[in-house]
Each structure stands twice: as structure tokens, then as C-alpha cells.
Amino acid sequence: MTTEYTGTGDPAKSLELLWGTKNPPSRGPRPALTVERIVAAAIEVAGAEGWQALSMRRVADALGVGTMTLYRYVPGKGELLDLMMDAAFGELDRRPHEGTWRERLDRVARANWELCHRHPWLLNISMSRPVLGPNVLAKYDHELGAVDGLGLSEMDMDAILTLVLSFAAGAARVSVEQSQAPQRTGMTDEQWWNAHAPILERLYKADEYPLAQRVGTVVGEAMQAAYDAGHAFEFGLARVLDGIEVYIEDAAG
Amino acid sequence: MTTEYTGTGDPAKSLELLWGTKNPPSRGPRPALTVERIVAAAIEVAGAEGWQALSMRRVADALGVGTMTLYRYVPGKGELLDLMMDAAFGELDRRPHEGTWRERLDRVARANWELCHRHPWLLNISMSRPVLGPNVLAKYDHELGAVDGLGLSEMDMDAILTLVLSFAAGAARVSVEQSQAPQRTGMTDEQWWNAHAPILERLYKADEYPLAQRVGTVVGEAMQAAYDAGHAFEFGLARVLDGIEVYIEDAAG
DNA sequence: GGCAATCGAGTACAGCGTACCCAGTTAAAG
DNA sequence: CTTTAACTGGGTACGCTGTACTCGATTGCC
Numbered sequence: 001m002t003t004e005y006t007g008t009g010d011p012a013k014s015l016e017l018l019w020g021t022k023n024p025p026s027r028g029p030r031p032a033l034t035v036e037r038i039v040a041a042a043i044e045v046a047g048a049e050g051w052q053a054l055s056m057r058r059v060a061d062a063l064g065v066g067t068m069t070l071y072r073y074v075p076g077k078g079e080l081l082d083l084m085m086d087a088a089f090g091e092l093d094r095r096p097h098e099g100t101w102r103e104r105l106d107r108v109a110r111a112n113w114e115l116c117h118r119h120p121w122l123l124n125i126s127m128s129r130p131v132l133g134p135n136v137l138a139k140y141d142h143e144l145g146a147v148d149g150l151g152l153s154e155m156d157m158d159a160i161l162t163l164v165l166s167f168a169a170g171a172a173r174v175s176v177e178q179s180q181a182p183q184r185t186g187m188t189d190e191q192w193w194n195a196h197a198p199i200l201e202r203l204y205k206a207d208e209y210p211l212a213q214r215v216g217t218v219v220g221e222a223m224q225a226a227y228d229a230g231h232a233f234e235f236g237l238a239r240v241l242d243g244i245e246v247y248i249e250d251a252a253g
Numbered sequence: 254m255t256t257e258y259t260g261t262g263d264p265a266k267s268l269e270l271l272w273g274t275k276n277p278p279s280r281g282p283r284p285a286l287t288v289e290r291i292v293a294a295a296i297e298v299a300g301a302e303g304w305q306a307l308s309m310r311r312v313a314d315a316l317g318v319g320t321m322t323l324y325r326y327v328p329g330k331g332e333l334l335d336l337m338m339d340a341a342f343g344e345l346d347r348r349p350h351e352g353t354w355r356e357r358l359d360r361v362a363r364a365n366w367e368l369c370h371r372h373p374w375l376l377n378i379s380m381s382r383p384v385l386g387p388n389v390l391a392k393y394d395h396e397l398g399a400v401d402g403l404g405l406s407e408m409d410m411d412a413i414l415t416l417v418l419s420f421a422a423g424a425a426r427v428s429v430e431q432s433q434a435p436q437r438t439g440m441t442d443e444q445w446w447n448a449h450a451p452i453l454e455r456l457y458k459a460d461e462y463p464l465a466q467r468v469g470t471v472v473g474e475a476m477q478a479a480y481d482a483g484h485a486f487e488f489g490l491a492r493v494l495d496g497i498e499v500y501i502e503d504a505a506g
Numbered sequence: 507g508g509c510a511a512t513c514g515a516g517t518a519c520a521g522c523g524t525a526c527c528c529a530g531t532t533a534a535a536g
Numbered sequence: 537c538t539t540t541a542a543c544t545g546g547g548t549a550c551g552c553t554g555t556a557c558t559c560g561a562t563t564g565c566c
Contacts, residue, residue: 015448015449015452019452021452025511025512025513025563025564026511026512026563026564026565027509027510027511027512027562027563027564027565028510028511028512028513028561028562028563028564029512029513029514029561029562029563030512030513030562030563031512031513032513032514055552055553055554056553056554056555057552057553057554060515065514065515066514066515066516067515067516067554067555068514068515068516068517068555068556068557069513069514069515071554071555071556072512072513072514072515076554076555077553077554077555132449132452132453137456137462137465138462138465140462140464140465140468140469141462141463141464141465144464144465144468145464148464153471154467154468154470154471154472155471155472155475155484156488157468158468158471158472159484159485159488159489160492162427162485162489163420163485163488163489163492163493166420166423166424166426166427166489167416167419167420167423169423170419170420170422170423171419173419174415174419195268196268196385199268199272199274199385200385203390209390209391209393209394210394211393211394211397211398211401212390212391212393212394212397214407215393215397215407215410215411216393217407218406218407218408218411219407219408219411222408231408231412232412232415232416235409235412235416236412236415236416236419238496238500239413239416239493239496239497239499239500240416240492240493240496241496242495242496242499242500243491243492243493243494243495243496243497243499244492244496245499246492246495246496246499247491247492247495278532278533278542278543278544279532279533279534279542279543280531280532280533280534280541280542280543281531281532281533281541281542281543281544282530282531282532282543282544282545283531283532283544284543284544285544285545308521308522308523309522309523309524310521310522310523313546318545318546319545319546319547320523320524320546320547321524321525321526321545321546321547321548322544322545322546324523324524324525325543325544325545325546329523329524330522330523330524
């Protein structure tokens with residue numbers, strides 16, 4: 001269950017904040033806060049208490065200031081989320097690429113997968129169009145380097161990168177939700193299966209969903225063995241890279 | 254920007270609702286509503302007025318009943334969302350598969366892509382573990398049929414299907430967000446580019462992000478030509494299926 | 507010293523999901 | 537037929553959200 005953006009914020013203001021295009025005030029009192037501190041506090045709250053606890057009041061409390069004080073620095077919550085995303089992207093390794101394109105893309109995928117696990121709230125944000133902050137741009141630039149020099153068109157480079165990133169995010173989403181499910185629903189995996197057992201049994205006896213039964217049983221057991229999400233990522237990544245390989249070799253040949 | 258679910262609902266109750274395991278009351282007045290009508294109204298509201306307008310009060314208004322009346326039929330909003338998802342999945346074509354596995358998976362991907370466009374709110378829901386409703390189960394069963402009979406293990410079948418579905422959802426997410434961006438941000442594409450132009454120009458002159466500039470320019474122009482999202486889906490789907498093909502042929506050979 | 511700008515923050519409002527309560531309705535039990 | 541238990545409809549209220557508005561306090565420039 002999700003809500004959308006307020007949309008109140010002027011993108012020009014977000015950009016000003018992201019790029020620090022704002023000369024310090026000459027008159028009034030010295031600002032006691034900085035945008036950076038607010039963003040850091042917000043990330044802290046989101047990490048420690050979860051996405052649903054991330055409210056303007058909670059961030060203000062964490063900083064020991066009044067709620068409305070935040071609005072002196074940030075136009076609104078939507079913009080704060082944009083800034084958080086840009087800050088998180090700054091954590092990514094941006095050293096020059098090494099190895100083959102496949103090794104590069106593999107590392108890009110794993111880096112994003114890992115980042116989504118470190119900051120699960122990213123998965124709730126990046127659904128919106130990213131505001132072009134410095135780290136967003138640098139990330140894009142760096143990751144494009146993984147598929148540069150292969151003779152691909154710009155469109156192809158972007159499409160391939162988009163595919164890999166979208167896959168990594170999708171797989172991470174599944175993984176994160178799965179690991180959060182127990183505390184979100186307040187029931188363990190076992191309780192969950194017990195809750196579903198009576199109905200599943202009835203249906204399986206009726207043999208209405210034979211394939212789902214066969215596969216679901218095996219997968220269900222594997223899920224309980226904590227096998228699942230990482231496996232899905234590894235498997236999918238290999239397939240995606242294979243598919244890209246076919247394309248690149250065809251284009252070269 | 255998103256919020257999470259309340260988690261108040263007992264999954265056992267959701268299942269009762271989904272499978273109609275509830276004998277009609279013997280005493281009291283006849284219920285004026287049905288769960289189906291509530292779900293239909295909720296889908297209607299979500300489709301007509303958007304995800305952010307989907308509130309319990311709004312759904313109740315649409316049905317001409319008091320807000321709290323809904324809670325006689327549905328434990329909470331989270332469960333209502335589960336029911337909506339199951340209902341939407343019921344719209345999918347479930348006729349027997351035809352053609353090669355590749356044609357089948359292609360159709361599965363397109364069907365999901367299309368469904369996500371018809372009911373964009375699905376992308377905001379399915380993040381949570383799906384409650385196993387009849388249509389959820391039937392969808393799983395049917396889609397597994399696309400990769401049945403190829404000698405794949407159950408784990409592989411599930412992994413391949415998961416990959417295709419996760420890709421389709423990811424691509425649809427991008428596409429939907431892009432088409433919704435103008436009304437969400439209240440600015441046209443042109444306004445958006447104009448807002449970003451000064452900063453982008455400054456950065457590009459500094460040549461700090463050479464690749465991003467080169468690729469971004471081309472992609473940006475293509476985006477304005479409304480080329481983009483559908484293209485990314487077609488491109489990615491072909492690559493994903495190619496990758497799966499490599500795997501299937503290796504497994505067979 | 508006066509003015510203009512800026513900061514911090516309390517108050518208030520509209521909206522949300524929903525717990526709680528009570529009046530009205532119906533069928534079963536006596 | 538009366539009583540009773542079960543059930544429905546829904547109003548009120550609580551705690552939460554983001555944030556518009558407004559105020560006094562503070563600071564630097566003229």
C-alpha cells in the first residue's frame with residue numbers, strides 16, 4: 001500500500017538544492033542546519049526505523065528541531081526523498097571499470113542489488129522520475145562506461161543499462177520484501193504456511209491447479225530453506241547477460 | 254513516495270474473503286453490499302481518479318454508504334488491495350498456450366505489460382507478498398504452462414517465470430511513470446527540460462559527465478519522440494528471451 | 507539606529523485508516 | 537408472541553500524516 005507524491009515541489013528548487021546553487025544569506029541569523037544534515041538524518045531514520053516511520057516530524061525530532069524548521073531547507077517531503085536518493089547513489093563505487101563488458105555489467109548489477117539491500121527505501125522512491133542530482137548523473141555516467149567502446153549505438157547502450165538496472169531492482173524488491181515479510185505481517189514463515197494450509201490442501205485435493213501445486217511445493221520448500229531470492233537474482237542475471245551477449249555478438253558479427 | 258501497509262489484517266480473514274468461505278449470516282439484516290461490489294468500486298476509483306485518490310472514504314462515497322460500512326465486509330485497506338489485485342488478475346487470458354515456449358513466454362510478458370498499463374495501481378500493490386487468491390493461483394498455474402514440458406526442473410521453471418514477470422513489471426513501471434509524469438509534476442516534458450537546461454548546460458560545458466552527456470542527449474531526444482518506454486520493453490524482452498533460450502538449449506543439449 | 511531579510515517553530519487544517527460505540531433490523535429460541 | 541442473540545449501518549473520535557500560515561527573534565547592511 002502506497003501513496004504518491006505531493007508534487008508540490010518546484011523541480012527547479014530541487015535542483016538548486018542538489019547542486020548547491022544558493023548563495024548563503026547575507027542578512028538574518030546563521031542557519032543552524034544544513035540540507036546535508038537533514039538528508040543524513042532522514043536516511044538514518046529510514047534505515048533504523050523503516051520506511052513507514054519516515055515522517056517529517058520524526059526527522060525533525062531526530063535533529064532536535066521543530067518540524068517546520070525542515071521546510072526552511074527543503075521544499076517538501078518529495079524533494080527530501082529526491083535528495084536521499086542522490087545521497088545514497090553517492091555511496092556507489094565509481095572507480096574505473098575493469099575486465100570484459102560482461103564482468104563490468106555483472107559488477108554494476110551486483111552493486112545496485114547490494115545498494116537496494118542497504119537502503120531498501122530506495123525501492124519505494126525511484127519509482128518516480130529521478131531528479132538529476134550530481135550522484136544520479138555520475139552514476140549514469142559511470143555505469144554507461146560498462147557498455148562503452150563496444151560499437152553500440154547510444155540508444156542500445158541506454159537500453160542495455162536500463163535492462164540490467166531494472167532487473168537488479170526487480171530482483172532486489174522481491175528479496176527485500178521477502179526478508180521484511182515476517183516483521184511486516186507479524187507472522188513467521190511457518191505461521192504463514194499454516195494459515196494457508198487448509199485452503200491449499202482443499203484446492204490441491206481438487207487438483208484444480210496442478211502445475212502450481214507441483215512447482216509451488218518445490219519452490220515453497222526452497223523458500224523456507226532461505227535459498228530463493230539470492231538464487232533468483234543469480235539465475236536471472238546470468239540469463240540477462242546471456243541475452244545481451246547474443247545481441248552484442250550479433251551486432252559485432 | 255509511498256507508505257506501507259497497516260498489517261492489521263489477519264491473512265486468514267483475507268483468505269476467507271478471497272475464497273468465499275463464509276456462510277451467509279442467519280440472524281440480522283441482509284447485507285446491502287457484497288465484497289465484489291466493494292472491490293469493483295475500488296478498482297473503478299483507482300482507475301478513474303488515480304492511486305492517491307483511493308481512500309476508504311472515497312470508495313464508500315462511490316457506493317453511497319458510510320465509510321465504516323466497508324469494514325463490515327473487508328478487514329482493512331490492505332486486504333482490499335489484496336482483493337483488487339486478485340480481481341485484476343482475473344482479467345488475464347487463460348486459454349491454453351499455443352506455439353513454442355518462446356512465443357508463449359512472449360505472450361505472457363505482453364499480457365502482464367498490458368495489464369500493468371490497464372491497472373497501473375497494480376505496480377503499487379504487488380510489492381507485498383501476494384495473498385493466494387483464486388486468480389493469483391490460476392495465473393501462476395497458467396503461466397507456468399508456458400515453460401512446462403521442456404524438461405526443466407521446478408526451480409528452473411519458477412525462476413524463468415519470475416524473471417520474465419519481474420522484467421515485464423519493471424518495464425511497465427518505467428512506462429507508466431513516464432506517461433503519468435506530466436500530470437504528476439504538473440509540467441510538460443518541455444517545461445521539465447527547460448527547468449533542467451541551465452544546470453545541464455553548465456555541467457556539459459565542464460565536460461564532467463561525458464558519457465552521460467553523449468547518451469543522455471540522444472536518449473532525451475528519443476524520449477521526446479515518445480519512442481522510449483515501448484522500445485525499452487521490446488528490446489529488453491528480446492534480450493531476456495534470448496538469455497533464456499541459451500539456458501534451455503544448454504540444458505537440452 | 508532602523509530596515510530588510512532570514513531563521514526557528516507553534517498553531518492549524520485537511521486528509522488518512524480505523525477503533526469504538528450505538529441504534530436499528532432480522533431470525534432463531536423460549 | 538415475546539425475548540434474545542446476531543448482525544448491519546454508520547457516526548464520532550483518535551492519532552497520524554504533510555504542510556500553509558504566522559509570529560517573534562536574530563542578524564547584517566545602510
